[in-house]
Amino acid sequence: MGVVVVAAGSGTRLGASRPKAFVELRGATILEHALRGVLESAPGELAVVVPEELVGEAQQILARLDLAGTRASVVAGGAERSDSVNAGLRALTDASRHVLVHDAARCLTPVAVFERVLAALRAGAEGVVPGVPVVDTIKVVDASGHIVSTPLRKSLRAVQTPQGFARDVLAAAHAAGAAATDDAALVEALGYAVLVVEGDERALKVTTPDDLARAERLLAGA
Numbered sequence: 001m002g003v004v005v006v007a008a009g010s011g012t013r014l015g016a017s018r019p020k021a022f023v024e025l026r027g028a029t030i031l032e033h034a035l036r037g038v039l040e041s042a043p044g045e046l047a048v049v050v051p052e053e054l055v056g057e058a059q060q061i062l063a064r065l066d067l068a069g070t071r072a073s074v075v076a077g078g079a080e081r082s083d084s085v086n087a088g089l090r091a092l093t094d095a096s097r098h099v100l101v102h103d104a105a106r107c108l109t110p111v112a113v114f115e116r117v118l119a120a121l122r123a124g125a126e127g128v129v130p131g132v133p134v135v136d137t138i139k140v141v142d143a144s145g146h147i148v149s150t151p152l153r154k155s156l157r158a159v160q161t162p163q164g165f166a167r168d169v170l171a172a173a174h175a176a177g178a179a180a181t182d183d184a185a186l187v188e189a190l191g192y193a194v195l196v197v198e199g200d201e202r203a204l205k206v207t208t209p210d211d212l213a214r215a216e217r218l219l220a221g222a
Helices: 030-040 052-063 081-091 111-122 167-175 183-189 209-220
Strands: 002-006 045-050 071-076 098-103 127-133 147-149 157-159 163-166 194-198
Touching: 002 030, 002 081, 030 045, 030 052, 030 098, 030 111, 045 052, 045 081, 052 071, 071 081, 081 098, 081 167, 098 111, 098 167, 111 127, 111 163, 111 194, 127 183, 163 167, 163 183, 167 183, 183 194
Parallel strands: 002 045, 002 098, 045 071, 127 194
Antiparallel strands: 098 163, 127 157, 127 163
8 A cells, every 4th residue: 555645735824934744733743743644554655745845854754753664755746736646656666556645734634544544445445535524504606606505414524635546546537637626536537436434523634823723732632
């Protein structure tokens, strides 16, 4: 199993002076917290995708961690998320039949989420994403701001990462060249079925200062 950790975004909404994955969270960078969680899942291979100017710093972070036999590399990302995922895929060998794509911003994701995604892949799923129930009522609105429909809340899930796929399925989805906010959408567009497994509230995505503060509270056990 290979894991691509995407950490190449600028993170402008966090309001920090450097890319989000390299912002400190209780004494370690967001990237370091994320990698610790990934390594608990014991991947055979790991590709960390970061901004080109931070490849060296990411390599230093990797050197501080216990890789426990995981083949790990750091590569430069691209202008778009899909470019970065493709760069990570190219860094993995053909030995990885299953690939998990994980956002470094979801740095507190418990190892149990990785295990659920991987177990579903090994059971034959072509694509797997973790998700949690939506608690708010969701409205679909048109360009003028008017409500078009109200989806049934019980059918909705807020999806997280890691998202897992058969290697050939993920490669084909990215080769199609479509744009999407996550890898599952690319896979869905090719007609593959994507299974949703149980996510975890701790797998929040650190995007804003409020998210960072929440992550700090979770780490502190508050």
